[in-house]
Amino acid sequence: MNRVTQNLLILLLGGALLKISVFSADFANYVKPGFRPLLIAAGAMLVALAVAALVFDRRRSTNAARQRELLRARAAEEAHLAQMVARDPIALAPVHSREHEHEHAGGHRVAWLLLIPLVVIFLVAPPALGSFAVRQDEQSSHVPPPTIVEARPTVLKNGRVNVLSMLEFANLAWDDPSGSLRGKTIRLTGFVVPSGRDDAWHLTRMRIGCCAADALTMQVVVKGAPVPETDSWVRVTGTWIPRKTGRTGAYTPPEMTASRVEPIAAPDEPYE
Structure with a gap:
């Protein structure tokens, strides 16, 4: 699961909380009415966090693309210079390292657990106790x-x-x-x-x-x-x-x- 998918799940989770607390009274099937303001606040915070993370990731992706373009231009320049002086070109470091991706692999798998409350709210929607x-x-x-x-x-x-x-x-x-x-x-x-x-x-x-x-x-x-x-x-x-x-x-x-x-x-x- 990539970061975009994680942020979208957080966005959906926040939207689900707002759905049952702002646009309906379904939240009363699970908690007392006095908890409504807390559910609204939690839903709004999750939505805001997810949107901010998506914007941040978008900017970071754009910056990474620019850095890759710059790296390719520098690599082409280095190759041309090395050919002119008859030497081997110097290898340039990549923009991203695979160690960083491996560090978060376990967290990505755990993030799939966010699907459970989403499925419950949007598909199952348990009624009040009977x-x-x-x-x-x-x-x-x-x-x-x-x-x-x-x-x-x-x-x-x-x-x-x-x-x-x-x-x-x-x-x-x-x-x-x-x-x-x-x-x-x-x-x-x-x-x-x-x-x-x-x-x-x-x-x-x-x-x-x-x-x-x-x-x-x-x-x-x-x-x-x-x-x-x-x-x-x-x-x-x-x-x-x-x-x-x-x-x-x-x-x-x-x-x-x-x-x-x-x-x-x-x-x-x-x-x-």
């Missing part, structure tokens, strides 16, 4: 959801639809001595994962701290409504089903009875 990731996570034990320290106290009202995040609902359902969920109409948004039961399915949302690699699964068992298509996004309105007394310490997803299930488009920000 039911497959949830099934993999089900192999690990469930733990109670973390307390939302930074959130404002959740105030639920009667006679209206209370829109909650999955984590807020799970916190109230798991540890709320006042039982504020009881009898309240709530609305949750997530994607559909089958539960393996005929009378229920899972409304699911992934929560990330930094990126998709540290995603945690938040689920609510939905009853009273037919199961929608797997991985489809829905908005569910209904009421909480209080947990039965005599529960064990093991965490189980909270349950709700659905009065309305609305299909919706996948949100731009799929994670909580």
Whole structure:
């Protein structure tokens, strides 16, 4: 791989970052929305670096061509002078040495690894985590959801639809001595994962701290409504089903009875 190809790969990599962070919201499938300015800055820096390197290489190539022309002219002059004085011509040093090219050979091979993220972004374009990731996570034990320290106290009202995040609902359902969920109409948004039961399915949302690699699964068992298509996004309105007394310490997803299930488009920000 020559230097021009390396610089073009860097240019494409920077362009890919700008593509998913400036011209679309695809970056939210991989990291939290707050990372958008950093992705834009990184993409812009890679593009600027690649363009500068291409310009530099172009100028260096032009200078090298001029030096080769000058070297050929000097060689012709030396040959003519040597012929006039009946001596052997003096060999002139080449413009480039092969030792320099060999020094960077290993780096050129490694640079091909830049193709991997380009192929992923432009050809594969992985979606946000869905039911497959949830099934993999089900192999690990469930733990109670973390307390939302930074959130404002959740105030639920009667006679209206209370829109909650999955984590807020799970916190109230798991540890709320006042039982504020009881009898309240709530609305949750997530994607559909089958539960393996005929009378229920899972409304699911992934929560990330930094990126998709540290995603945690938040689920609510939905009853009273037919199961929608797997991985489809829905908005569910209904009421909480209080947990039965005599529960064990093991965490189980909270349950709700659905009065309305609305299909919706996948949100731009799929994670909580």
